[in-house]
Amino acid sequence: MIADTDYWVGIDAGHAECAICLIDRAGNVLLEAVRDSNAGAVTDILRVFGVERVQAITIEAGVGVHIVRKLLNRGLPIRVVDPRKSSKFLSIRRQKTDPSDARGLAELGRLGVSIGAGIHINRPDQDDIRIQLNVRRSILNCRIRTDAAIRSILHRHGASLSVGNSPGKLRFEVTRVLLERKRQGYAVRADLMRLVTVGEVLRSQLADLDREMSSLAESIDVCAILQTMPGVGPLTALSFYSAIGDPHRFSRNADVGPYLGLAPALRQSGATAHRGRVGRFGNKMARNHLIIGATLILTQCKSESRLRSWGLDLMSRTNFIKARVAVARKMAVVLLQMWKSGVPFDAKL
Incomplete structure (x- = not known):
């Protein structure tokens, strides 16, 4: 059977099986099925309904990354969403099942709801x-x-x-x-x-x-450049390199701080605004390695730099905990700039 209408696909992937839902432009369900968790099972269904008709395939980041890679290689329109954000949309439904989540993801793709930037798939x-x-x-x-x-x-x-x-x-x-x-x-x-x-x-x-x-x-040339910064060793360089993947997906270098959960969370309502602790979103390992590097810069590093001087000045005005997080955030920004430019660390900048 070949579909005579455009359709949207939602996939709720698990380790062994994945739930698949296809809906048309009006939101009517064309198919609900549970298949083995592999890209071949998904493409078999798409061929039946017409691959050229699929508008978007929405899937949550997580265990289905192998499916995403293979579908991307076949030129299919994949949208990978953050489970922490998509769960808010899926919680509207009364039933919490894999098929229900697959339908919710298909609806998310059909409505074109913006829930922030999509998840980047690393090489x-x-x-x-x-x-x-x-x-x-x-x-x-x-x-x-x-x-x-x-x-x-x-x-x-x-x-x-x-x-x-x-x-x-x-x-x-x-x-x-x-x-x-x-x-x-x-x-x-x-x-x-x-x-x-x-x-x-x-x-x-x-x-x-x-x-x-x-x-x-x-x-790795990039990691060799990153290690020219004080406090950055092989583990921190590899962790940052693998967490970011593509540096050019950040239009502003300052965005890498919030991406790694190193920026304070802002809660504002009316005339009240409160800046709380750091968000702790993103890659925990890369964040921890950067904080360790910031600790070394503030406590053990013997070479002077503007980054260290700035951190020590901040520590004198606040406390060590806040200062090391701020230095870690600035380290992430500088490392991203070094990656983009290919220029080693300059202590004067």
């Missing part, structure tokens, strides 16, 4: 960097929990433990503490060494991953 190589960063974060969290468990066990026996991040140091320190406790008449179960082995493996994996990511950052 696959930039997504691979995000995966590496997430893997590192997961391993780091496991190492932190393992270290905490070891410290807790030793603390129950009156011992304290202080170790670094380098492989081999944990086993050496734990063995030293256990021998000391044994001489003092304390008996610590040997099961503790199982945790020590896990901690050593995690440290070794982190060290290998950090070396790989350092080499990767040096091999």
Whole structure:
């Protein structure tokens, strides 16, 4: 069957299945279906109704990114919306089901409702960097929990433990503490060494991953330029690079601050206006890395720059917490400008 009218498509994608809804110009439902969550299942439906008739395909950002990429490669009109914003529109419906959400997304596309800029889809190589960063974060969290468990066990026996991040140091320190406790008449179960082995493996994996990511950052011209700024290392450069994707989608460099959730939220009603905490929207990892970089600039950086002087002056007038967030926001703006221009960091600017 070939549709003789224009139609709009809404897709509510899940890990295994996706709900698909097609509606015509009047809002009548042409099809509601649940298919496997892949682009082939979607295009099969579009061929039946006429690919040339589809006006817009609306899908929420999230697990359906593989569908989006393949549909974009086929030249189809894809609109990726922010779930945090589209959920307000979808909540109008009484029923909260996947087919209902798919129909709501189709209606969103048909009405042409503006809910802000669409979601940017990064290139696959930039997504691979995000995966590496997430893997590192997961391993780091496991190492932190393992270290905490070891410290807790030793603390129950009156011992304290202080170790670094380098492989081999944990086993050496734990063995030293256990021998000391044994001489003092304390008996610590040997099961503790199982945790020590896990901690050593995690440290070794982190060290290998950090070396790989350092080499990767040096091999990417943009990241090499970003690292010329004080406080920006391989992880921060890669995190910023993969979070932004395309620098030219920001017409104003100042827009990158709110995009990463580093701008204060403004709440205004009538004669009352309140500027609250930062929005914390966008990419959490990139935001955290920038804040860490800002902390280094304010506390440990030895090279002087206008950015550091501005941050220290702000810190003297407010407090450290507000100053480091403001410096992180300014860092994001400067990094975006460096990316666009291809010029390394200039301490005088």
